[in-house]
Amino acid sequence: MLEKSILDRISAVYGWEQPEVLPVHSGLINTTLKILVGGNTFLLQKVNTRVFHHPEKIDDNLRMLQLYLAEHAPGYLFTAPVLNTTGKGLIEINGDHYRVFEWVKGSHTIDTVQEPAQAREAAAQFGQFTALLEGFDARKLHITLPDFHNLGLRVQQFEQAAANGNAERINESADTIAYLRSQSYILDQFETFTRSPETRQRVTHHDTKISNILFDEQDKGLCVIDLDTVMPGYFLSDLGDMYRTYVCPVSEEEKDLDRITVRKPFMEAIRSGYLSAMDTTLSNFEKDHFELGGQVLIYMQAIRFLADYLNNDIYYGSRYPGHNLVRARNQARLLEGFNEVID
Numbered sequence: 001m002l003e004k005s006i007l008d009r010i011s012a013v014y015g016w017e018q019p020e021v022l023p024v025h026s027g028l029i030n031t032t033l034k035i036l037v038g039g040n041t042f043l044l045q046k047v048n049t050r051v052f053h054h055p056e057k058i059d060d061n062l063r064m065l066q067l068y069l070a071e072h073a074p075g076y077l078f079t080a081p082v083l084n085t086t087g088k089g090l091i092e093i094n095g096d097h098y099r100v101f102e103w104v105k106g107s108h109t110i111d112t113v114q115e116p117a118q119a120r121e122a123a124a125q126f127g128q129f130t131a132l133l134e135g136f137d138a139r140k141l142h143i144t145l146p147d148f149h150n151l152g153l154r155v156q157q158f159e160q161a162a163a164n165g166n167a168e169r170i171n172e173s174a175d176t177i178a179y180l181r182s183q184s185y186i187l188d189q190f191e192t193f194t195r196s197p198e199t200r201q202r203v204t205h206h207d208t209k210i211s212n213i214l215f216d217e218q219d220k221g222l223c224v225i226d227l228d229t230v231m232p233g234y235f236l237s238d239l240g241d242m243y244r245t246y247v248c249p250v251s252e253e254e255k256d257l258d259r260i261t262v263r264k265p266f267m268e269a270i271r272s273g274y275l276s277a278m279d280t281t282l283s284n285f286e287k288d289h290f291e292l293g294g295q296v297l298i299y300m301q302a303i304r305f306l307a308d309y310l311n312n313d314i315y316y317g318s319r320y321p322g323h324n325l326v327r328a329r330n331q332a333r334l335l336e337g338f339n340e341v342i343d
Contacts, residue, residue, distance in 0.1 A: 002033060002044075006093055010044065011037075013084040013091050014100060034103070041103035042082070046096055047228075055097040057142035058228050059089045064140060065133065065203070065230070073132045077104070077223040079214075107214040107222055113246045116269035122213045122246070123273030125221040126205055126238050131277045133203040138232035141203065145229060148206060149237045151190050151300050158303040165310030169325070176306060176329055183335060186299045189292055194234065198285035204233030208241040235278065235286060240293030242270050243338070244301060244331075247294075252301070252330050260330060262337040267294075291342040298338055302331035 002021055011019055019037040021044075031046040047055040059081060066080040081089035081099040091098050113119050147153050162170060162177050170177070193199055205212070206229040214222040247266045250259045271290055275282075306328035308315045313324055 006096075006098075009093055010091060010098055010100075013086055014042075014082070015085060035100070041105075043101040043103060045099050045101065047090075047099065049095075049097060052144055052228055054142070054144070055090060055099075058144050059099070061141050061144065061230055062227055063089065065136065065227075068136045069132060072135060076128075076132055077214075079104070079223060079225050079227070104214055104222065106217055108217075109211045109213065109225075110215060110219075111211055112251070113210050113266065116263075116265045118210065118219065119242070119246045119266045120269040120273035120276075121215070121219065121221040122208070122210050123239075123242055123270045124276045125213050125224050126208050126242070127274040127277030129205060129224045130202050130235065130238065131281050134281055136203055138201055138203045141231055143231055145206075145231070148229065148231070149233060149297075149300065151187055151296055154300050154303055154307075155184065155187050158307040161307040161310035165307075166312055169310050169312075173306060173310065173325060173328070176325070176332055179332055179336075180299070180303055180306065180328075183295075183299055186292075186295045190236075190296050193236070193289055193292060196285060198283040199234060201232040201234060202281075203230060204235065204237050205230055206233055206237050206241070208238045209245045235282065236289065236293035236296055238293075239270070239274060239290060240295070240297030242274075243267065243291075243294030244297045244334070246270060247338070248334055252305075252327050252334075254330055255326050257329065257333045260333045260337060262334070262341045264341055267341065291338075294338050294342075295335065298331055298335040302328050302335060305331060 007019065007021065011017070016035070016037045019035050022034040022036065024032040024034050024043065031048070033044045035042040035044050047058070049055060052058060062080045066078055069076050069078050079101055082102060083089055084091060084100070089099055110118060113122075158180070205224060205227070207226060212224060212226045214225055216222050247262050247270075248260055249263060254260060305316065305324045309322075309324035309328060316324055316327075318324055
């Protein structure tokens with residue numbers, strides 16, 4: 001779980017005596033453990049530097065946002081790393097980076113969206129996060145994942161894979177390649193959106209799955225968590241990722257395409273929740289492009305899965321033959337259903 005020598009070094013800089021270590025069965029990127037010490041509970045996290053190459057930039061981002069919110073929204077629950085005895089939020093041991101968060105008592109997370117009320121709560125929390133930081137200059141933030149939501153780059157990578165990837169897989173995926181190429185107008189619309197003087201970049205979370213919200217015992221949202229991807233961005237990124245992950249009753253792993261449907265009440269709940277915090281912040285032009293966010297994020301994920309399949313699964317990996325093709329067709333069907341609902 002964690003070598004004793006490493007735990008001892010971490011304990012020394014956080015002043016822990018005889019900590020008890022428990023596993024946490026959540027999180028896809030970073031390794032997280034629960035620490036019980038002296039009647040207090042913490043989360044200890046090892047940052048995945050294969051994904052986040054510069055964890056110090058994440059720590060710097062969180063510290064800037066924490067200071068801003070402490071001054072301008074002191075009542076907001078912001079989950080920043082605990083400073084250790086060296087005055088830092090990170091400790092490096094043998095090339096690995098660790099950080100500690102306080103456990104939020106009475107909180108829990110949700111893995112899948114079951115009810116529109118949950119979607120609305122989550123959307124309200126992500127909207128509030130961006131709204132409270134409206135006065136913060138997003139350009140000060142470090143880019144922790146370059147080109148993360150760069151749709152133009154993803155389309156270029158997709159086309160390169162479709163031209164130069166595994167020939168057998170290209171042939172097998174011909175129908176999906178053709179469909180996704182027919183959706184390239186989404187890139188044109190997105191680029192028109194970003195060029196408009198009525199849009200702007202803000203402090204954006206970029207990973208708005210439901211598990212990145214803390215809920216209280218009454219299932220009311222408390223705050224957003226997992227802030228490693230917070231960067232300057234367009235609100236479409238946050239809104240679109242909620243559409244992509246909340247509106248369908250099954251996940252991107254579902255093989256049965258007939259089960260992939262779009263739940264309109266969940267779409268309405270996302271819009272309502274997000275606008276409850278962002279209504280006065282967004283321009284009318286931005287509000288008119290809500291659904292574009294869903295199209296962009298679903299389309300982008302579909303072409304990323306398919307490009308990876310054509311490139312022999314070098315990025316996402318594959319748990320069984322054709323796994324990323326299943327994912328790509330899943331997201332292509334979701335895009336098709338989403339387009340039908342918004343037409």
